[in-house]
Amino acid sequence: MSGAVVFDLDGTLVHSAPDIHAAVNRALAEQGQEPLSLGAVTGFIGDGVPALIAGVADDRGIAPERRETLMARYLFHYNADSVALTRPFPGLERTLSTLIGSGHRLGVCTNKPEGSARDILRLLGLDRYFEVVVGAGSLPQRKPHPAPLLHCFERLDAQGVYVGDSEVDGECAARAGVPFLLFTGGYRKRRVAEIPHREAFGRFADLPGLMAAPAA
Numbered sequence: 001m002s003g004a005v006v007f008d009l010d011g012t013l014v015h016s017a018p019d020i021h022a023a024v025n026r027a028l029a030e031q032g033q034e035p036l037s038l039g040a041v042t043g044f045i046g047d048g049v050p051a052l053i054a055g056v057a058d059d060r061g062i063a064p065e066r067r068e069t070l071m072a073r074y075l076f077h078y079n080a081d082s083v084a085l086t087r088p089f090p091g092l093e094r095t096l097s098t099l100i101g102s103g104h105r106l107g108v109c110t111n112k113p114e115g116s117a118r119d120i121l122r123l124l125g126l127d128r129y130f131e132v133v134v135g136a137g138s139l140p141q142r143k144p145h146p147a148p149l150l151h152c153f154e155r156l157d158a159q160g161v162y163v164g165d166s167e168v169d170g171e172c173a174a175r176a177g178v179p180f181l182l183f184t185g186g187y188r189k190r191r192v193a194e195i196p197h198r199e200a201f202g203r204f205a206d207l208p209g210l211m212a213a214p215a216a
């Protein structure tokens, strides 16, 4: 059986929070602000860069007129050094090869800016697995709007499943009418049971087996 498998990026394909955290703290330091913890910054990941910066700025009480600079400086630092600490989750590449070997076409649908997403995939040698990458800026809408995900499947010319780590991904899949497979090792804020999903998994080695599971 084959079809398309579309993946979220941050907290699903890669553990990227440490580099996001480092770039946030560099941008904060430039504004004379104390650093935030990794846990605090991780809690702001999932809804795209504007939401990340809004969370950081609210936490630090940064005035509205300084937020645009904070975002620009965050992006500057992040794009200059986006994979120093970022790694694919264990077992990922083997599973991507297995899926392609069984005839699946793979894509990425992320709320990260498309350019940053492409850089990270290329720098980590993951770009060769994915035929389509849709990120923030690719379309006017972003997840949980269903359009970016539907656009991925359209470009892959196949139906399939969405694999993601967060409530945003689950809502996006539900609105797109696409089965959702929840990776439990990422950056979700709610418990697994509170995020609607067809299957949940914590190890990438288990994903190919779930692909064959009948819809609930």
Ligand SMILES: O=C(O)COP(=O)(O)O
Pocket (backbone or CB within 6 Å): 008, 009, 010, 011, 044, 045, 046, 047, 048, 049, 052, 109, 110, 111, 112, 113
């Ligand atoms: O950039 C973010 O906040 C989230 O990115 P993701 O959609 O790949 O999880």
Ligand SMILES: [Mg+2]
Pocket (backbone or CB within 6 Å): 008, 009, 010, 011, 012, 046, 164, 165, 166, 186, 187
């Ligand atoms: Mg994610």
